Amino acid sequence: MLTEVLQxxxxxxxxxxxxxxxxxxxxxxxxxxxxxxxxxxELRKMYMFQKGHPTAxxxxxxxxxxxxxxxxxxxxxREAEVVMGIFNKDLGVKGLTYKFVKEAFPNLIx
Numbered sequence: 039m040l041t042e043v044l045q046x047x048x049x050x051x052x053x054x055x056x057x058x059x060x061x062x063x064x065x066x067x068x069x070x071x072x073x074x075x076x077x078x079x080e081l082r083k084m085y086m087f088q089k090g091h092p093t094a095x096x097x098x099x100x101x102x103x104x105x106x107x108x109x110x111x112x113x114x115x116r117e118a119e120v121v122m123g124i125f126n127k128d129l130g131v132k133g134l135t136y137k138f139v140k141e142a143f144p145n146l147i148x
Contacts, residue, residue, distance in 0.1 A: 039078045041146055046084060047124045048136045049147045053089040054125040055102055062107040065115050077117040083109065087125065 046052050085091045086105055094102070110118040123129040140147055 039081070041143060042081050043077075043120060043124065043129070044139050044143065045146055046081070047127055047129055048139045051148075052124075054087050055089055055094060055099075056087050056106055056125050059110070059122055060103045060107045062103070063110050063118075065118075066111060068114050070114060070116075075112040077113055077120060080109065080113060080117075084121075084124070 086094050086097070086109075087102065088094050097105070110121060113121065120129065136147070
């Protein structure tokens, strides 16, 4: 899962429609491990927000925002932060940059 997150966040081929947390998103107070869904299984749905993906490009902004609210609310708050970090190409970890990821995983990103 780590390499998937790093690839989605730092690989330039992945561009995202969403950059900000939608207005309808409410942070739930969920204990770790008790979220409705887990990021490890939900990463496969990220195509819904990817620029250039046929399914994502057909969605209206309103529908995409609605899907993102549902997506984020099914995750634990920290995992939702990771998703938003992927969209913004910044996972919020000091020193975690494209250059660092490229050096650590030379075959992961171009």
